[in-house]
Amino acid sequence: MTRRQTTGTAGGGPAVEVRGLVKHFGDTRAVDGVDLEVREGTVLGVLGPNGAGKTTLVRCLATLLVPDAGTATVAGYDVVRQPRSLRRVIGLTGQYASVDEKLSGRENLYLIGRLLDLSRADARRRADELLERFSLTGAAGRPAGQYSGGMRRRLDLAASLIGRPAVLFLDEPTTGLDPRTRNEVWDEVERMVGDGTTVLLTTQYMEEAERLADELAVIDRGRVTAGGGAEELKARVGGRTLRIRPADPGELHRMVGAIAQAGVGGAVADTAEGVVNVPISGDEQLTAVIAVLAGRGFAIAGIDTHLPSLDEVFLALTGQKASAPPGERRPGEHHEEYEEAVA
Template sequence: MKRKPTDTHTDGARSAVTVRGLVKHYGKTKALDGVDLDVREGTVLGVLGPNGAGKTTLVRCLSTLITPDAGHATVAGYDVVRQPRQLRRVIGLTGQYAAVDEKISGFENLYLIGRLLDLSRQDARRRAGELLERFSLTEAARRPAGTYSGGMRRRLDLAASMIGSPAVLYLDEPTTGLDPRTRNEVWDEVRRMVGDGVTVLLTTQYMEEAEQLASELTVIDRGKVIAGGHIEELKAQVGGRTLRVRPADPAELRPLAALLDDSGLTGLATATVDTESGTLLVPVLSDEQLTAIVGAITARGVTIASITTELPSLDEVFLSLTGHRASTPHPQDETGSAGHEETAA
């Protein structure tokens, strides 16, 4: 299918998804409160936020499952309200739980979706076979999907979202409840999709997932966008760095910590000794403070094995922006999390 042109940024990059002032109410709850965002073609935009922040509501609006109350959004050049039929042909969606028919085989699941997307019988068979091989499901292709493991069902769900070769793919917390090995497999597939030119909008509560996959981030809380940009830009917004000093002699760790704290160079913070890594961690708020701390260490005549500075972790950024840490969902919490998102998101 011929795709419509997308919006172009001033730097020449083009937006596959453009959202302006999107609003959605559920009764008295304003799930989306004037959301703006852009997803550049061929990239992953990570949308972070706690349960109930509005992430799933945003995905449902952009995939035409629900209609926004106000605002405007285009995806792959199509208006989400005025052109829903055309839009559905160029998007894919993987939700928090694998949406596969467990009574039929993996092949039949994919073939059925291909036919629903108006692929010919031959093309639907070919596409199903390609994706089963790509997602390492060929050996299980003829087995009922109900016999698949959780990771296999998730891979089948991802394959189903790719049947129509979408220009834009929505991944709504795609690795919730998965074990680390399966999660890594899903991440590898997402990277491969992006390498093929697919644009991805990823909602997640996993900080590691956002850092692994997303080139840019948007943070949503209570239906509003509260921050956005490249990961390093968001970390810089929070302010502060950590100086990590590893002396050649680990016996110097505690004397160094005491020296810096007693000198007042650490301000209201304190130097922390990490005995496991053999390093001293010192919060730093300015270049002047950094210079003074390094000078004090040098003046003591300590031999330094390594010295580096680090920006805050993404989890620390989230805590600073929202006032609480991002939750890390567990398999037993999935039902409650999903229900909360649907009613209060």
């Protein structure tokens, strides 16, 4: 029987279930009544600006912090009452690589395997397997302090997988990585989920969220402010925009007038793009616009609908822009880990 089969998530229930979770730092509520679920074998992307409470939430679920109120179970274990059992079935990769820089890559992985009660032979075998999986075999004997940032990140991720975790917490795992290494990490996360691992991923990078997450939860000021699939959140924030490209660009303004006469407001001519943008709230409005344009004899070269981007959703829900790509943190930005530590 595998370790995953011994947990309480069999039958497709939630691998992570959080109800009313609260964590204080002095007078600051870093986590303020969070409710969320992560279905087994899926990825939940937790979005939020710096200081929103994402890292504190992960630390509570990974038993590194004791919550002040509420309940949480991970892989069937209560995070407060069963922390030692829980630690054996989870993995954690934080914002910064936590490997021992004086030990070699192989020694780092072997040490963690032994701490997880693997036999010497099994720890060596698992370390070599993961070194190969993360393209680190050639550097296995070198001290981790000599690794590049991307190599240390891959080693850190490998270390979190030594025990074949049922649930993996990834706290902004691609912070500071170059695009190639970032894509390698994404590929590995997708591979792990394909093997049955459940992942809770915190991120500020919209591309990362759209690539990896099955569902999203937006956290701001310690509370979940929105949740659902990416398309669901986009529809909730901005609705749809109908974009119509007339065959004759000179018809733009006449087309806007015809749409207004049909009782659909808000149509705007974008002369630079050569399209008319029409905000629509449902299929009835879309049908009405198409019908009036066909009835007036307009020749249409193209038509499509547009949902707001996930970046626009993030801005609408949190009042802040999403982060710059990895390695391009904006001046004045600080990691949430620091902000919460001083709270």
